[in-house]
Amino acid sequence: MTDLSDLTYVVGARRDSAGIRFEHVSHRYRSAQGDVDALIDIDFEIAAGEIFGIIGRSGAGKSTLVRTINRLEKPGAGRVLLNATDLSQLGERALAQARRRIGMIFQHFNLLSSSTVAENIGLPLRIAGIPAAQIKSKVDSLLELVGLSDKRDVYPARLSGGQKQRVGIARALVHDPEVLLCDEATSALDPETTESILQLLRDINRRLGLTVVLITHEMEVIRSACDRVAVMERGRIVEIGEVWRVFGSPQADATRALLQTVTHDLPPAFREQIGSARRSPKDALLLEVLVDGQGGSDPDLVALVGALSEPEIRLVHGVIEQVQGRAQGRLVLAVPGSRETTLNVGAWTALPGWRGQRVRHLGYLNAGAQHA
Ligand SMILES: Nc1ncnc2c1ncn2[C@@H]1O[C@H](COP(=O)(O)OP(=O)(O)O)[C@@H](O)[C@H]1O
Ligand SMILES: [Mg+2]
Known part of the structure; x- marks a missing residue:
């Protein structure tokens, strides 16, 4: 039966x-x-x-x-x-x-x-x-x-x-x-x-x-x-x-090798300045926020902007557009090396304004390139 x-x-x-x-x-x-x-x-x-x-x-x-x-x-x-x-x-x-x-x-x-x-x-x-x-x-x-x-x-x-x-x-x-x-x-x-x-x-x-x-x-x-x-x-x-932790500070050579392929959709001039590992203490950590409008509620852009007012965090690349009434797009943020240890990214991105967004690590922005 x-x-x-x-x-x-x-x-x-x-x-x-x-x-x-x-x-x-x-x-x-x-x-x-x-x-x-x-x-x-x-x-x-x-x-x-x-x-x-x-x-x-x-x-x-x-x-x-x-x-x-x-x-x-x-x-x-x-x-x-x-x-x-x-x-x-x-x-x-x-x-x-x-x-x-x-x-x-x-x-x-x-x-x-x-x-x-x-x-x-x-x-x-x-x-x-x-x-x-x-x-x-x-x-x-x-x-x-x-x-x-x-x-x-x-x-x-x-x-x-x-x-x-x-x-x-x-x-x-x-x-x-x-x-x-x-x-x-x-x-x-x-x-x-x-x-x-x-x-x-x-x-x-x-x-x-x-x-x-x-x-x-x-x-x-x-x-x-x-x-x-x-x-x-x-x-x-x-x-x-x-994922954000493993991609943010890859420990194994195998991870670093796999990471070399992840930034291909960024503007070329920008992309060339990105490495998968930190080379200098001044290198900025690059975070990508994916706004996919999937969380049931629209992203709280005001809260996102509030989060951006954290000292020294810079918006380096960003597109947000409305698709079928939902905000979609991505923001790339640079967190300076000096702030990375004091800023608890996990706790920060758990704030209400981030709910439903996906945050991923892209790599590190070469210090020399940050103000170019
Ligand atoms: N049926 C099998 N007989 C002998 N060797 C195998 C067999 N299946 C997989 N392998 C070997 O085991 C290793 C792991 O294979 P696999 O699990 O398929 O890796 P992946 O999915 O990561 O590509 C490889 O070296 C592969 O050649
Ligand atoms: Mg397989």
């Missing part, structure tokens, strides 16, 4: 989300070409309800790590706990149940080309033996959630990359998972489409309260979507923390 109780959930309602705990997880692949230590003593926790990013170069071990969460990969040592549940202790049936708590999306969408959008989304439910009427209502509400109600009966070949990934997301949500794993989910998309998919993921995270684990090799994706980030290199986590 199929348990239908988990289908009563209504899209848009909040539900429990799950935290993920890695306890000294190691994993070695053995092959004829030699052994690979893909994971080495991974030990950290992802909090329930957060958007957690894992970044690193190709081959760093990201996919292996994320696959231990739903036990597509069984770690050679250590444990992975989903809330209190150790998946490795579960039998086949219980494991199948537990896997429903975890949705996953991929870089290449993995859609069936001979099935319509609605059929693709409903497939896991059909396999589970759910009655057609229930599948239809579930699929319809998911189509609405991902903004594809008008593509219901279309085949994947007719969809753009972004639309295909929306189908992938809807399909990943059919069992109302507590966790959504995204393995390079935006890597095949152009920057604009990437941003729209990240916005959808943020929206889903906020509305459904589910935990999102986002794997990428692109810093932009982390900056745009994540609360915290872990940087992986050669099977290890070399740096972990809040």
Whole structure:
């Protein structure tokens, strides 16, 4: 018998989300070409309800790590706990149940080309033996959630990359998972489409309260979507923390290397003066405030301007425009080196005027360039 109780959930309602705990997880692949230590003593926790990013170069071990969460990969040592549940202790049936708590999306969408959008989304439910009427209502509400109600009966070949990934997301949500794993989910998309998919993921995270684990090799994706980030290199986590902290003062060489790519959308003359690491005590810390009008309420621009009146903080670049009645844009602020230690950026940006805004570190503005 199929348990239908988990289908009563209504899209848009909040539900429990799950935290993920890695306890000294190691994993070695053995092959004829030699052994690979893909994971080495991974030990950290992802909090329930957060958007957690894992970044690193190709081959760093990201996919292996994320696959231990739903036990597509069984770690050679250590444990992975989903809330209190150790998946490795579960039998086949219980494991199948537990896997429903975890949705996953991929870089290449993995859609069936001979099935319509609605059929693709409903497939896991059909396999589970759910009655057609229930599948239809579930699929319809998911189509609405991902903004594809008008593509219901279309085949994947007719969809753009972004639309295909929306189908992938809807399909990943059919069992109302507590966790959504995204393995390079935006890597095949152009920057604009990437941003729209990240916005959808943020929206889903906020509305459904589910935990999102986002794997990428692109810093932009982390900056745009994540609360915290872990940087992986050669099977290890070399740096972990809040995104603004990790980007603001990167400790690991791997992080610095990844950061070199993050400022490409600033004016070129300005961009050339930016480094990912502090070179002189006088270098100013560059903060970017993203005003996305998403927080439910419009940003409090008066309060933002108030924050700018902090001694010596300068607005160096900024665009705010009204889009559909909401303020959108970004501000780039320079916080002089002399102020960085006395200014608690975390507390400062927690002030009411900042609520709903995203603040990220761009790097450091070369001291010589600041008054040019
Ligand atoms: N099935 C496998 N057999 C042997 N080696 C593998 C296998 N899967 C991954 N690897 C190796 O493990 C390391 C980590 O791979 P992966 O987790 O896919 O990294 P990432 O997702 O960060 O690119 C790489 O060196 C990769 O070549
Ligand atoms: Mg990978």
